Amino acid sequence: MVMSVINWFEDRQKFGGLIGAFLEEATRSSMTNERDRRISVNANKGLWARCDNCGNMLYVKFLKQNRSVCEECGYHLSMSSMERIELLIDPNTWIPLDEDMSARDILSFSDEDSYETRILLSQEKTGLTDAVQTGIGYLNGTLIALGVMDFHFMGGSMGSVVGEKITRLIEYATQRLLPLVLICASGGARMQEGTLSLMQMAKISSVLQLYQVQNKLLYISVLTYPTTGGVTASFGMLGDIIIAEPKAYIAFAGKRVIEQTLRQKIPDGFQAAESLFDNGLLDLIVPRNLLKGVLSEISGLYLSVPYNKN
Amino acid sequence: MQIAMESAVLPASVSSAEQSLCSVPWRLSKHGSSLQRNGNNMLAGQGLMQAWKFKPEKRRTNMHVHAMLKKSRRKTPDFEYPWPVKFKPGDLDGSPLPFLSRFKPLPTPPKPVPLPFELPLVHIQKKIQEIRETANTTGMDFSEQLSELQEKYDEVRKDLYNQLSPVQRLSVARHPNRPTCLDHVLNMTDKWLELHGDRAGFDDPALVTGIGKMDGMSFMFIGHQKGRNTKENIHRNFAMPTPNGYRKALRMMQHAERHGFPILTFVDTPGAYAGIQAEERGQGEAIARNLREMFGLRVPIITTVIGEGGSGGALAIGCCDKMLMLENSVYYVASPEACAAILWKTAAAAPQATEALKITAHELVKLDIVDQIIPEPLGGAHSDPLTTSMNIKEAILGHMRDLLKMEPDSLLKHRVGKFRKIGSVREGEQLDPRFKRNMKPRDAPFNESDQHQLQIPSFVRENLERTLTTASTPAS
Numbered sequence: 131m132v133m134s135v136i137n138w139f140e141d142r143q144k145f146g147g148l149i150g151a152f153l154e155e156a157t158r159s160s161m162t163n164e165r166d167r168r169i170s171v172n173a174n175k176g177l178w179a180r181c182d183n184c185g186n187m188l189y190v191k192f193l194k195q196n197r198s199v200c201e202e203c204g205y206h207l208s209m210s211s212m213e214r215i216e217l218l219i220d221p222n223t224w225i226p227l228d229e230d231m232s233a234r235d236i237l238s239f240s241d242e243d244s245y246e247t248r249i250l251l252s253q254e255k256t257g258l259t260d261a262v263q264t265g266i267g268y269l270n271g272t273l274i275a276l277g278v279m280d281f282h283f284m285g286g287s288m289g290s291v292v293g294e295k296i297t298r299l300i301e302y303a304t305q306r307l308l309p310l311v312l313i314c315a316s317g318g319a320r321m322q323e324g325t326l327s328l329m330q331m332a333k334i335s336s337v338l339q340l341y342q343v344q345n346k347l348l349y350i351s352v353l354t355y356p357t358t359g360g361v362t363a364s365f366g367m368l369g370d371i372i373i374a375e376p377k378a379y380i381a382f383a384g385k386r387v388i389e390q391t392l393r394q395k396i397p398d399g400f401q402a403a404e405s406l407f408d409n410g411l412l413d414l415i416v417p418r419n420l421l422k423g424v425l426s427e428i429s430g431l432y433l434s435v436p437y438n439k440n
Numbered sequence: 441m442q443i444a445m446e447s448a449v450l451p452a453s454v455s456s457a458e459q460s461l462c463s464v465p466w467r468l469s470k471h472g473s474s475l476q477r478n479g480n481n482m483l484a485g486q487g488l489m490q491a492w493k494f495k496p497e498k499r500r501t502n503m504h505v506h507a508m509l510k511k512s513r514r515k516t517p518d519f520e521y522p523w524p525v526k527f528k529p530g531d532l533d534g535s536p537l538p539f540l541s542r543f544k545p546l547p548t549p550p551k552p553v554p555l556p557f558e559l560p561l562v563h564i565q566k567k568i569q570e571i572r573e574t575a576n577t578t579g580m581d582f583s584e585q586l587s588e589l590q591e592k593y594d595e596v597r598k599d600l601y602n603q604l605s606p607v608q609r610l611s612v613a614r615h616p617n618r619p620t621c622l623d624h625v626l627n628m629t630d631k632w633l634e635l636h637g638d639r640a641g642f643d644d645p646a647l648v649t650g651i652g653k654m655d656g657m658s659f660m661f662i663g664h665q666k667g668r669n670t671k672e673n674i675h676r677n678f679a680m681p682t683p684n685g686y687r688k689a690l691r692m693m694q695h696a697e698r699h700g701f702p703i704l705t706f707v708d709t710p711g712a713y714a715g716i717q718a719e720e721r722g723q724g725e726a727i728a729r730n731l732r733e734m735f736g737l738r739v740p741i742i743t744t745v746i747g748e749g750g751s752g753g754a755l756a757i758g759c760c761d762k763m764l765m766l767e768n769s770v771y772y773v774a775s776p777e778a779c780a781a782i783l784w785k786t787a788a789a790a791p792q793a794t795e796a797l798k799i800t801a802h803e804l805v806k807l808d809i810v811d812q813i814i815p816e817p818l819g820g821a822h823s824d825p826l827t828t829s830m831n832i833k834e835a836i837l838g839h840m841r842d843l844l845k846m847e848p849d850s851l852l853k854h855r856v857g858k859f860r861k862i863g864s865v866r867e868g869e870q871l872d873p874r875f876k877r878n879m880k881p882r883d884a885p886f887n888e889s890d891q892h893q894l895q896i897p898s899f900v901r902e903n904l905e906r907t908l909t910t911a912s913t914p915a916s
């Protein structure tokens with residue numbers, strides 16, 4: 131299905147002409163409005179992917195080598211959590227934590243499908259046990275505690291498993307005095323777990339209090355596309371240094387909710403990383419190619435503090 | 441001249457003495473000087489008594505009085521002070537604090553609003569009313585029927601309110617006449633002083649803070665404030681705080697810690713405000729900071745959910761040592777309407793979402809989130825606000841007595857522990873490798889202890905014991 135659509139576009143380009151370009155532009159903008167500008171680069175499905183920003187066709191193999199960044203326009207396409215770990219962690223140094231933790235249907239929640247069915251389907255489809263991978267590894271020679279959220283698993287929603295895994299990671303980092311890096315990508319709290327998901331926000335913030343304030347250790351949060359809801363309102367915005375990827379969508383209330391509340395159209399780029407940067411809510415915007423280097427330099431700067439007597 | 445003196449504009453040369461004489465039709469000299477002193481005057485040199493002999497002349501003066509009304513200056517609207525312009529004699533005998541509170545009782549009591557599930561009660565009430573009217577007009581005795589109907593009313597009411605479903609409890613929690621935070625606080629406290637502002641440019645009306653005295657002890661009260669009628673609701677933004685409100689709450693909580701006030705928070709909000717300015721000012725960051733800082737406050741914190749508890753907006757003042765909920769209040773992660781729209785794809789599925797999300801007090805006690813349910817009087821809190829407030833006060837003071845005995849360090853550990861155990865996961869069994877195919881497996885060699893030792897910086901390793909055993913230091 132994907133191949134045929136791509137072929138159709140390629141044919142159009144071959145024939146060229148203003149009409150073709152105009153139609154392509156029209157279809158592309160309607161597609162982006164529906165799909166919220168997300169494109170999953172699925173290496174299993176095809177050899178070609180399409181950049182959402184510039185419409186350029188990208189050969190998947192080269193795209194992966196370029197860390198899922200479009201060569202033409204620099205747009206950061208979505209990246210799976212495994213790829214992110216490989217991006218940041220030195221080879222042969224990764225030790226995962228809590229790999230076999232999975233969600234429990236504590237409320238016996240059932241909308242169109244039961245929660246249990248949804249979990250199994252997502253696990254099957256994405257090859258992930260839940261929406262976060264945690265572990266420790268070396269980043270350019272410094273041991274760090276790393277947690278990476280993945281938007282592909284149920285929209286990156288934060289439930290008990292995400293809360294528990296991240297809490298345990300932070301407790302481990304507190305004991306071993308490791309710097310902490312959390313890469314956030316989430317659609318919000320997992321509604322199927324009700325108020326339990328809400329309390330995960332408090333749980334993670336409580337261990338961050340012990341980690342950051344009482345033990346004075348370094349926590350860097352990296353916000354990627356998209357970071358919304360409960361994650362923004364808890365550990366996403368609590369980093370000592372907050373880094374965002376270019377054009378990441380970072381929000382507390384989603385666009386639709388704001389439009390419904392205010393009954394007016396929201397300007398484009400309102401909740402983009404660049405806009406938050408201008409409003410003083412972020413420290414840095416770092417492109418993916420530089421991320422590993424920047425994190426390593428930052429931890430180097432913090433390690434060479436001369437007056438650590440407090 | 442009967443014109444009021446302030447509106448008459450007299451020439452500047454007229455002295456005040458003559459101004460007072462103007463009411464009498466004396467002839468004034470051209471120069472407007474006094475009667476006796478002016479040499480040109482025919483009365484000059486003669487005493488005033490002599491002057492009386494002359495008939496008063498017709499009022500023909502050279503003086504033109506311009507009775508100009510001052511141009512009415514457009515008054516800037518006066519700041520509405522909560523104290524009266526004139527104090528009555530007995531006002532200043534007692535405490536002056538009530539004069540500082542803008543939260544006065546409503547001029548007219550609120551109209552009773554029956555909820556959909558209370559329709560049978562409404563019917564019975566109407567029948568009772570009709571019978572009373574006929575009794576009044578005809579004079580016949582209907583007391584037997586009346587008492588029968590009254591009994592039936594009470595019974596139906598008891599049955600209804602003892603078995604409320606989650607959807608019905610949600611509608612009671614959202615009832616327009618439900619007592620608000622300030623209603624409860626003013627009922628519970630002997631003295632109350634509301635404090636304002638986040639010291640950074642704003643004073644959010646949706647979140648009220650202040651100091652109150654209850655049972656001889658002073659507490660810091662913080663809570664979401666809904667309005668009691670539409671006008672107040674608009675002023676209070678329907679209890680949806682902006683980042684400014686959360687920063688105000690944080691300032692008050694840190695102030696309370698510094699001085700030793702235990703903190704009592706009251707949650708009653710549909711959620712944090714979703715607006716453009718709220719986002720620009722960092723709504724997420726304000727909530728996150730509150731969450732983190734509350735776990736470092738070295739004073740007891742008790743949270744009472746008195747209405748709706750809306751997600752992060754409620755949790756930002758709800759990280760507590762003890763969580764109490766009124767019987768008919770709710771605490772949800774996403775409003776049932778939003779949940780229905782996302783998961784069921786239609787807002788009409790809100791009742792199903794309400795049932796599925798398990799948002800009522802009884803269900804949350806089972807999940808170990810809520811410590812105690814505070815009973816409401818029959819008919820809901822709106823039918824008897826005073827009793828509800830007294831119930832809340834009793835519950836709070838009961839828990840506070842235990843918390844006040846704890847040392848700060850153990851208080852903090854207890855608070856972290858309360859939230860640490862919330863959540864339920866499945867682990868211990870090896871999962872199907874298919875479900876882990878996109879998770880990066882371990883690729884570090886297996887002598888991990890050496891590797892860890894190698895890279896911990898030396899100064900950290902030297903101070904290892906000191907930093908690990910550092911008990912909670914004051915939050916920086």
